[in-house]
Amino acid sequence: MAAAAAEMLQQLQSQITCSICWNYFCEPVTIRCGHSFCRACLPSSTATAFSCPECRQVSQVRELPVCINGSLVELTELGKRLSSQLVQSAGGQRRCATHHQALEFFCEDEQTLLCQSCCQTPEHGAHRLSPVQEAASNFRKKLQHIQSCLEKHFEEAEKLLANHRPLVNWGEMITEEYFKPYNRYLFKECPFERIEQEESRERDRLSQQRRSLQDLMLDLQEAECQPNLDLLRDVKQLLQRSESVLSQRAKALIPELRVCPVSGMIEMLNRFRVDIRMEPTSASPCLIVAEDLKSVRAGQGWQLDSQPADDPDLPIVLAEQAFSSGRQYWEVDVTQLPQWMLGIHTPYLKRESGGSKKHCPSVFFLRCVKKEENYFLQSYPGSLNHRLKSPIPRVGLYLEYQTGTLAFYNVLQSSLIYQLPDISFVAPVTPMFSPGPPLPGTKPGAMTLCPVDSHLCACCYSSL
Template sequence: MDSAVEMLQKVQTDLTCSICRSYFSEPVTLHCGHSFCRECLCSCWRPATLAFSCPECKQVPQIRAVPPVNERLAQLTDLVKKFSSQVLQSTKGQSQCALHGKVFKLFCEHDQKLLCVRCCETPEHEAHGISPVGEAAPKCRKQLQDMQRNLGKHFKEAENLLAQQNLVDWRRMIIEEFYKLHRLVKAQEFSCIERIRQEQRARQDTLTQNIQTLQKLKLELQEASYQPDLDLLQDAKQLLERSESELSQRANTAIPELREYPIPGLIEMLNRFRVDLTIDPRSASSYVRVSDDLKSVKATEDWEAPQHLEDSECHAVLAKPAFSSGRHYWEVDHPLHPSLVSAPHFQELSLIP
């Protein structure tokens, strides 16, 4: 009987659809020899599918159409279904308990285990829910069928998601988004350059006017030096006051600094990598004190500021989280010395395999 059951199991495997994992229903056979349920194959060969290939071996048939139902395979499947039912009925009740030699008639819900009448009398199963095999089997069969339906539902959803993924042109979408970003940055670039040009022209005009004023004052001072004493002393005060006033309004450099023109978007891009660090107060030495919010450190009275920064000792504190790879950005404060100011810090870590 065991050999018949093993042979039946092998035949059942051969008559099982590899897509739904159930007996064939209206089986169709492809040119490569693999068979599937007609409905299962149609679900794989939707119009959105680019390649009409065998779901198992991936070979592409010459004729892209669902084959007719394999009647002989359908008949064989029905015969095996009936035969397997008869085999199950014939073997029903023949399994016996190896400990007591009694036929299994009960089922333990707690241990999910078949029991004989003598097994139920043991203390091991005294508090467990016990039901007859005739009641437990239909219940278990219903659970399996429900699970099979749920798996089929999830299988369909996964297939639909896969089809949607194949339809989305991610490369084109990303290129379009970066194209928008490039246009935005280019427009900001032109705006920034135009602003610099206008301010540069204004500086040039101011410098030109300042040069003309200085030349005029220089000429007046030169002429005043040749005036008679009375005329010189009479006009000297006004001329000196004008000269002092002009010297106090010395022109700024005509070369602007880049920090006066922050490039838009850089802060937003850095914030994508911004992380929130928390300082560990246990790692601080007696020379530094960690704030209550664990976000900054300050020098204590025990720390002496060196005359030269290069002579300063290093007092470090640890912070978390830790990083093993990627790009991370944070800002740190250095209130330990007047010459140490707040500064952003950008760190790129590489994970070494």
């Protein structure tokens, strides 16, 4: 009788468990193909056709259902109560449903509890088997390690959510004096409402990820206090759920960079175009500056070890010119570089312990990093860490000294990439360039300053 009840409960649990997070349903929603998932496990919308995680059936509907399946909520609560009652009725001494013997072993390969007779069957004959006490001890250590990782990720999610701010404050931008002649382009070309919705969804994703991490941490804490048999019964689900939550974390914390083309933006910026050259004596030993002082490439001796962003020994070369007033704009061709760094370099005043003041170097930059087949844009300082759909061939930099503005543009797409938070300059500012680090096994390419009269459009890029 008990074996039959356990088997029926197992069937019920399969119907009330989300196949994404491997936990009991929480606010379940049912999509068009009939499969159900936790609402938090599904994206609120998709840019392309949506594929069901269960049956892979493709739906062209981009907005997924938000209505909770009330019947499934009730069924889930019933399953939870039945599971608790069954464990209590067994007095914690659970037995094998097939052989009615005590569960004394754990199969590491299938992560299931076994009795002595189960261990002797051909099905488990070649599997790795451990006594229940030993297996429970090992999994408690593993869960503690996962718990430690989750705590770090939770702190990171908390920090990202607290510091979350739009990449671009378009409302503030269009009120700036130098944008006023082009406001009609901004209002016509830039879909402000869509951008605000995407920013809101990004914040929701961060909030959802934080909740998922918090819920999982609480469940892991409870699991560690369970009796050995109960822990091993749930460990497979806990491990699968942990893997799912951590994979969702990567997607939530590294969003894709949005592109918002604005006609006339680059033409407007060209009003402030400056002709700059590189200063070869400022170049790091591992960099080679061309004779025309317009390009630089990586040479021998570039150390691939990571360095702090504010390290004064970063491999860079500075421009000849330094700016202490006005507005300047310049463009850099990075077509040949999978990784690069562009920005500005300026000394700032640092007060020493004895009261004296010392000029120390400081950098502000945007960099592109390639990891496997993906490209990422990161800023320093700032919180930018976004994936790219494709590499950016030419980057424009706009500097306004008085307001402490430093902005980066995708010239080909006529789109603002990122604007660093307001900077207070106290000394002249010098453009800074770094063509790398080069990827192992590849020939270093050149980073080139674009001529003042050069222009880039989609037809030009397609021929590069």
